[in-house]
Amino acid sequence: MVPVASSVALKTAFSHTAIEPFFTGxxxxxxxxxxxxxTTYGEDVIITDLSTGQRKHKIKGDTEQVTAVAISPDSKYVVICSRSLQMRIFQLPECKLVRSIKxxxxxxxxxxIDSTSTxxxxxxxxxxxKVWDLTGGFNTHTFRGHTGVISAVRIFGQKGGTRWQVASGSDDSKIRIWDLVQRKCVAVLEEGHVSVVRGLDFSRDGSLLISxxxxxxxxxxxxxxxSLVKTILVFEALETAGFLSSGTLTGKMSDQLIFTGGEKGIVKLWSIESGEEVTPEKPTIQTSEEVGVSxxxxxxxxxDLIAVLSxxxxxxxTLTSTDLPVVRRLAGNNGEVIDLAYVGPVDSEGIPKYLALATNSPEIRVISPGTQSSVVLTAxxxxxxxxxxxxxxxWLACAGKDNTATIWRWTPSGMEDADGNEHDGFQLYATFKGHLGSIGGVALARLVAQAGYPRFLITGSQDLTVKKxxxxxxxxxxxxxxxxxxxxKxxxxxxxxxxxxxNDELFATASQDRTVKIWSVEEGETVGILRGHKRGVWSVKFSVYDKLVVTGSGDKTVKVWNIRDYxxxxxxxxxxxxVLKALFISSGAQIASAGGDGLVKVWDVKTGECNATLDNHEDKVWSLAHRPDDKAFASGGGDSVITFWEDVTAEDLARQEEADAELAEKEQELSNYVFRKEWKNAILLALSLDHPLRLLNVFRAVIAENADNGSITGLREVDAVLSSLESGQLRLLLRRIRDWNTNARTSNVAQxxxxxxxxxxxPxxxxxxxxxxxxLDxxxxxxxxHYTRVxxxxxxxxxxxxxxxxxxEVLMTKIDEL
Structure with a gap:
């Protein structure tokens, strides 16, 4: 008998929501x-509610990579261009395709798209x-003159205005100004650049152009x-530039500031008047990834403004100050979600506000599940x-391939650091260096409340050692x-x-050598070895309620171990x-496991039965995280999807009981109709309940009664009911006729x-x-x-x-002879 918490309701039904990738660059x-x-998502285009981060539409691609996408300022149209050379125009909110042209x-x-959405x-x-009419989808202007690939384009025009121009830049380093009214090129700006032009923007009044x-x-x-008015050296290759025209900032009038973004991955503001950068210099942390602003x-x-990073x-x-504070960060694609954990302060319902992710990168992402905004921890x-x-x-511990582990401490709003700056979020607390190989496992002390901080950290590495x-x-x-x-060792x-x-007395390590070892935290000595897996062990987790350990292995099994006798x-x-991850849920009465088959399974610890198989991933499920309120858990996988599984067993049971009660009531009502020979009501109710046998018996009773000689079924009332069925009822009845017709005993009713x-x-x-x-077939x-048989x-x-x-005749002959 496995000792588990008693009187715990098992979870058998789950609803799910997911954070799905929406941007692949x-x-x-x-x-x-x-x-x-x-945003572009490979061959597809994703339309997302920016306030909640929830997906609204997915526009399937035309089998070719999307090269450009734009939504009209008034949110009425989305234009998509791909390598198939097609331009498709969709109308919102229905997301209806209204035009597809080469x-x-x-x-x-x-x-x-211009500011008037025309x-x-x-x-x-x-x-x-080319210039196109957005509503009609037809070409209005075609301009030729560049000798290279067009790398930037911008329309200037105002509602009711007479001046409409297009500026275009190319990898021939030239900028051309096209007049839409005169339908020709009115200027070629060729003295300013010696490389590809990537950013173009008109000033608000149209008197200036920046490139x-x-x-x-x-x-x-x-x-x-x-003519060229000024050249500003920005000391980085740019991918975009524009006028900042949202009022005043640092005492400068609107069109006196411009923004730029490029290879350094930082949004910068510049003064046109002085040619100097007005954003303060920001420190950068060197990592193996180079991130730029695209x-x-x-x-x-x-x-505010939104920077799209590489x-x-x-x-x-936000544009409230020159240092451009970050108010929100949305991860378009989290990559492979290798590990995750619920972190941060809890809300009024006891649910942590954030989820920390290890996403196959040097950064740790801390996301808010409700808004999907994220903060990046870089160390x-x-x-x-x-x-x-x-x-x-x-407290959050992280470790990885740089052979180091870090601990981060949550700092609530209002607390000041050594520099007097206020912080709200995780701040780096300590770094632990000493391993000679990448760290594959990390665990914090559990009795944090007693000490006020985690007293120790355990790490296990590819160098085959474990450190406290x-x-x-x-x-x-x-x-x-x-x-x-x-x-x-x-x-x-x-x-x-x-x-x-x-209780902080033991810790466990799981290894590719197919064993799990139980150690004393105090002495650092092995107190037990768990042998039985036939492949490497990927996951080990203690139960909070019993002296049990659960493991998941490459041999496709989940095992529960008693650490009293190992x-x-x-x-x-x-x-x-x-099996890549396994942990206890439901107060230790169940286990959730995640595997390389893309499935999450929930097991009953006591009986060993699988209570639920959950499927919302298309790749390996690397990670699981149990929410502290024990009402949900999260899974993350190689498909960049994070799924939140919410327990709805009680609601599902209540709905089932309600449905069963309603069904019993209707079945009794059907029996009453048959008893009173109210055939019309009986037939319609039997159809709605989709009870083939009850419906067959009703028709048999009508045919047997044969009250009306002129009726096909034996009762004109029933003939009338069958002649006035709705499409859905007719479909159900034809399926029943199809089934009855396969049996000679019931074919008479069917025919x-x-x-x-x-x-x-x-017809x-x-x-x-x-x-x-x-x-019909x-x-x-x-x-x-049946016809042949008859x-x-x-x-x-x-x-x-x-x-x-x-x-x-023979009988009559014999009688005559007598």
Missing amino acids: GSASVSEDQSLLV AHDGPVIVMH LVATGAADGVV GGRDKVVNVWSLKNY DIIYYPSWS DQTLVEH HTDIVICIDASTDGL WAVPKTADEPVEVAKPVFTK AHEKDINSVDVAP TCVKTFEGHTNS RVLNVLLQSYP EKFLEVEDIKRT ALVPYSER SELLEESYIVDYTLRQMD
Whole structure:
């Protein structure tokens, strides 16, 4: 018998919500009211509610990579261009395709919709700039003149205005100004750049044009005489540039500031008047990833701007000050979610506000599940493999391939650091260096409340050792710890997972050498070895309520071990690939396991039965995190999807009980109708309940009664009911007729009812029935068989008649002879 918590309701039904990837790099666009975000996702386009981060639409691609996408400022249209050379225009909110046309002879590289949402300009690899009517979807202008790929395009025009111009830049380093009224090129600006032009923008009054390029300069042009006014050295290759025109900032008037973004991955503000940068210099942390700004989305009516980064992240900066504080960060694609944990302070319902992710990168992402906004914690220089949270969620431990572990402390709003700056979020507390290989498992002390901080940290590494670290009691500044309390040779192969017991007396290590070891936290000595898995062990977790440990292995099994005698007490089989994570839920009465088969399974610890199989991932499920309120858990996988599984067993049971009560009531009502011979009501109710046998018996009773000789079924009232069925009822009845017709005993009922239907409805009515062809294909051969059988029976009846007549003649002859 496995000792588990008693009187615990098992979870058997789950609903789920998910954080899905919506951006894989490339083009992105936002409506002017900031309600909708449109992003490229491989061959598809995703439309997201920007306020909640929830997906609203997914527009399937045309099998080719999307090269440019834009949403009109008024949120009414989305324009998509791909390598298929097609430009597709969709109308919102229905997301209805209204036009699909061949746009250019080469892929569209850049696109811009004007502020009035009437025109869209496209620039393509064929060196041609085109302007299109957005509502009608037809081409209004075609401009040729560039000798290279169009790399930037911008429309200037105002509602009711007479001046409409398009500026385009190319990799020939030239900028051309096209007049839409005169339908020609009015200027060629060729003295300012020596490399690809990537950013173009008109000032609000249309008197100035700025251009930014990969030659690390921003040029300011006068559109009165098309001359170069100023050149600003920005010291980085630019991908975008624009006028900042949302009022005043640092005392500068609106069109005196411009923003730029490029290879350094930082949004910068510049003064046109002085040519100097006005944003303060920001420190950068060197990692193995180089992140740049690929675009900046901005409207003059906004008080913020959105930077699109090359790591598929969107960062919203507020324009309240020159240092451009980050107010929100959206991860378009989290990559492989290797590990996750609920962290941060809890809300009024006891649910932690955040989820920490290790996402196959040096960064740790802390996201808010409700808004999907995220904060990035950067301290590691290589991929973070594992994370662990304290029981109160206010401490976070991380470790990875840079051979180091870090601890982060939650700092509530209002607390000041050594520099007097206020912080709200996780701050680096300590760094632990000493391993000679990447760290595969990390675990914090569990009794945090007693000490006020986690007293120790356990790490296990590819260097085959396990280390215990003493965590500093106080740290005004991040502390670097280089000397562990102890270091022990633990396994013969890589250590994949580490966990600490709830009482802080034991810890466990799981390894590729197919064993799990139980250690004393105090002495650092092995107190037990768990043997039984046939492949490497990926996961180990203590139960909070019993002296049990659960493990998941590459041998596709989950095992529960009793740490009193270190024996295996249960083995769960059902996954078709390696079990990568396993943990206790439901107060220890159940286990959730995640596997390389993309499935999450929930097991009953006591009986060993699988209570639920949960499927919402398309790749390996690497991680699971149990929510402290025990009402949900989260899973993360290689498909970049994070799924939140919410227990709805009680609600599901209540709905089932209500449905059963309603069904019992209707079945009693049906019996009453049959008893009172209210055939019309009985037939309609039997159809609605979809009870084939009860419906068959009703028709049998009607046929047996045969109250009306002129009726096909035996009762004109029933014929009338069958002649007035709705499409859904007709579909159900035809399926029942199809089934009854396969049996000679019930074919009589089927043929009579079918006769009524064929005489009552025109062919068009039957064509409206869903899947009518399959139904008729099943009806025809059996009907032919019944017809043949009846015909043969009729022929045989003639022989009987003949025999009887002959017998009568013989009998009469004998009588005459007598």
